[in-house]
Amino acid sequence: MFLLLPFDSLVVNLLGISITVLFTLLLVFIIVPAIFGVSFGIRKVYMKTLLKIFQWATLRIERGAKEKNHPLYKPYVNGIIAKEPTSLEEEIKEIRRSGSGKALDTPEFELSDIFYFCRKGIETIMDDEVTKRFSAEELESWNLLSRTNYNFQYISLRLTVLWGLGVLIRYCFLLPLRIALAFTGISLLVTGTTVVGYLPNGRCKEFLSKHVHLMCYRICVRALTAIITYHDRENRPRNGGICVANHTSPIDVIILASDGYYAMVGQIHGGLMGVIQRAMVKACPHVWFERSEVKDRHLVAKRLTEHVQDKSKLPILIFPEGTCINNTSVMMFKKGSFEIGATVYPVAIKYDPQFGDAFWNSSKYGMVTYLLRMMTSWAIVCSVWYLPPMTRQPKEDAVQFANRVKSAIARQGGLVDLLWDGGLKREKVKDTFKEEQQKLYSKMIVGNHEDRSRS
Amino acid sequence: MGSAHSVPAEMRELADRTGFTSEQIEHLHRRFKQLSQDQLTIRKENFDSIPDLEFNPIRGKIVHAFFDKRNLRQESDGLADEINFEDFLTIMSYFRPIEMNMDEEQLDRFRKEKLKFLFHMYDSDHDGKITLQEYRNVVEELLSGNPHLEKESARSIADGAMMEAASICVGQMGPDQVYEGITFEDFLKMWQGIDIETKMHVRFLNMETIAHCY
Numbered sequence: 001m002f003l004l005l006p007f008d009s010l011v012v013n014l015l016g017i018s019i020t021v022l023f024t025l026l027l028v029f030i031i032v033p034a035i036f037g038v039s040f041g042i043r044k045v046y047m048k049t050l051l052k053i054f055q056w057a058t059l060r061i062e063r064g065a066k067e068k069n070h071p072l073y074k075p076y077v078n079g080i081i082a083k084e085p086t087s088l089e090e091e092i093k094e095i096r097r098s099g100s101g102k103a104l105d106t107p108e109f110e111l112s113d114i115f116y117f118c119r120k121g122i123e124t125i126m127d128d129e130v131t132k133r134f135s136a137e138e139l140e141s142w143n144l145l146s147r148t149n150y151n152f153q154y155i156s157l158r159l160t161v162l163w164g165l166g167v168l169i170r171y172c173f174l175l176p177l178r179i180a181l182a183f184t185g186i187s188l189l190v191t192g193t194t195v196v197g198y199l200p201n202g203r204c205k206e207f208l209s210k211h212v213h214l215m216c217y218r219i220c221v222r223a224l225t226a227i228i229t230y231h232d233r234e235n236r237p238r239n240g241g242i243c244v245a246n247h248t249s250p251i252d253v254i255i256l257a258s259d260g261y262y263a264m265v266g267q268i269h270g271g272l273m274g275v276i277q278r279a280m281v282k283a284c285p286h287v288w289f290e291r292s293e294v295k296d297r298h299l300v301a302k303r304l305t306e307h308v309q310d311k312s313k314l315p316i317l318i319f320p321e322g323t324c325i326n327n328t329s330v331m332m333f334k335k336g337s338f339e340i341g342a343t344v345y346p347v348a349i350k351y352d353p354q355f356g357d358a359f360w361n362s363s364k365y366g367m368v369t370y371l372l373r374m375m376t377s378w379a380i381v382c383s384v385w386y387l388p389p390m391t392r393q394p395k396e397d398a399v400q401f402a403n404r405v406k407s408a409i410a411r412q413g414g415l416v417d418l419l420w421d422g423g424l425k426r427e428k429v430k431d432t433f434k435e436e437q438q439k440l441y442s443k444m445i446v447g448n449h450e451d452r453s454r455s
Numbered sequence: 456m457g458s459a460h461s462v463p464a465e466m467r468e469l470a471d472r473t474g475f476t477s478e479q480i481e482h483l484h485r486r487f488k489q490l491s492q493d494q495l496t497i498r499k500e501n502f503d504s505i506p507d508l509e510f511n512p513i514r515g516k517i518v519h520a521f522f523d524k525r526n527l528r529q530e531s532d533g534l535a536d537e538i539n540f541e542d543f544l545t546i547m548s549y550f551r552p553i554e555m556n557m558d559e560e561q562l563d564r565f566r567k568e569k570l571k572f573l574f575h576m577y578d579s580d581h582d583g584k585i586t587l588q589e590y591r592n593v594v595e596e597l598l599s600g601n602p603h604l605e606k607e608s609a610r611s612i613a614d615g616a617m618m619e620a621a622s623i624c625v626g627q628m629g630p631d632q633v634y635e636g637i638t639f640e641d642f643l644k645m646w647q648g649i650d651i652e653t654k655m656h657v658r659f660l661n662m663e664t665i666a667h668c669y
Contacts, residue, residue, distance in 0.1 A: 121517035124507040
């Protein structure tokens with residue numbers, strides 16, 4: 001037993017040294033810049049290096065596949081066009097609604113119905129199931145994450161070693177670093193905002209609150225190694241406005257809030273989230289709702305209106321889609337936030353899936369699993385575009401305004417402007433559906449026509 | 456990603472004329488070759504090889520639109536027997552999404568082109584008017600999926616819709632006035648102020664916006 005002592009102390013010493021080194025690194029390179037809002041550019045260099053490695057890995061796989069003369073599976077290009085299985089009824093309703101604005105409960109045939117079938121037809125001519133999956137051409141770059149690789153059998157020894165190294169770096173070096181940072185960020189946020197909450201209201205409190213918030217969000221951004229490019233920052237939201245953005249993951253909040261000072265809107269949760277929420281509201285007025293209040297739309301609208309009308313209060317941050325979408329399209333915006341009558345500042349967020357897929361499929365992964373996946377990816381790379389502010393025109397109703405904002409966001413972010421409700425994400429659409437479409441359509445028209453002629 | 460290739464001059468010319476990027480043109484060219492079975496032209500029969508198209512009620516009209524000379528930007532009229540890749544691209548360009556950098560005039564022209572394409576789909580006898588009979592024709596086709604539907608119902612639906620269209624275009628008509636048909640100007644009038652551009656386009660998955668990230 002005594003023989004182990006020197007070995008033990010060696011291990012302990014090594015551990016102590018590595019932890020100290022880690023924390024010094026953390027402090028100097030990450031936390032201090034976050035406090036002051038500067039950047040050393042380390043992340044950009046990291047990103048460029050990664051890209052070079054990915055390209056090399058891709059070429060190896062391609063070579064491997066060519067040697068065996070097999071086609072490769074292309075993970076990012078599901079065919080050449082963005083097709084979504086929309087529900088016929090929903091889409092035709094939307095086309096009509098944005099068209100003549102006729103009553104929806106008595107649909108009858110309209111010239112615009114042909115849009116849907118026409119487009120579907122052209123889509124199938126452009127691309128169908130046959131051409132979709134396999135292509136012998138260039139593979140999209142493989143990012144050394146096994147979760148995105150579908151061509152396992154073409155990996156050579158060298159590539160496996162590289163991949164193994166990648167796993168080691170990600171799980172043993174990056175992950176603890178990131179968890180430590182996240183921990184620091186969140187605890188700083190909670191303590192900072194609580195402390196600031198004790199100050200009397202005034203300019204000092206506001207100033208401190210703003211900087212505490214910004215600092216903690218910046219630390220969280222570094223905790224995810226998020227490399228964000230902001231465009232058109234002169235259009236950033238101002239007090240008394242509503243900031244509207246497309247929603248891909250809970251990380252969106254962190255990304256936007258690290259560049260601006262917003263009032264959050266949401267439901268009070270229990271647990272850690274609840275603690276954070278309660279602390280934040282002490283420092284500055286966020287709008288949190290109890291679970292029971294969320295159902296009451298008038299109450300929600302009233303509180304939001306009150307907040308917006310007070311010019312000293314911060315711009316509200318809202319995600320009108322209501323659920324996380326996979327960042328290739330923008331779904332229908334719920335009209336609630338557009339009825340309030342404030343200036344809307346649209347923001348488009350687009351993620352680059354190469355370094356890590358940020359989409360949260362809440363039916364597949366829980367929050368913790370999702371965060372772990374995020375923290376073990378290479379990085380989260382995204383672009384944020386601040387679009388010029390929009391207001392509701394006198395002849396527009398809330399729905400048309402919402403659609404206009406949505407189109408602007410979709411166009412800027414290069415996303416598909418879809419018309420259907422994000423709630424349909426959880427259902428699976430089968431092939432027999434297509435055949436039913438025609439029958440459904442005719443039933444829809446004829447059924448209602450008969451009702452009308454009877455009444 | 457991958458190998459860079461030099462863009463041949465014709466490709467660039469095609470890209471300029473139809474507004475697609477060279478990457479999209481390449482994809483479409485592959486698709487064209489697959490449809491035409493490596494021939495230089497496509498005929499109507501080649502569209503039979505697309506299984507998903509079977510389910511579309513207006514399949515006939517869509518395929519017809521590809522061979523309609525009015526859509527091919529040729530001054531002549533009538534039907535072509537076969538089309539080459541350039542014509543294929545021309546038809547596809549009607550479904551291009553709008554771009555960020557388009558000005559008012561371009562947007563307007565774009566919109567008119569899309570609406571003209573639709574108009575030609577309805578106007579099957581090429582006389583520049585959508586008559587009641589042609590309208591009925593389209594409604595019947597759209598409702599053809601339902602085997603229990605009687606012709607009469609389809610007809611009355613079409614009649615109702617046509618009357619509605621007439622009221623928008625001509626206003627109140629006297630009892631002995633006959634509405635001849637919807638001309639293209641009337642057609643445009645019906646769609647005034649309605650944003651069809653985002654409904655009538657097929658979007659390519661492209662990685663261009665990714666490039667903006669760095």
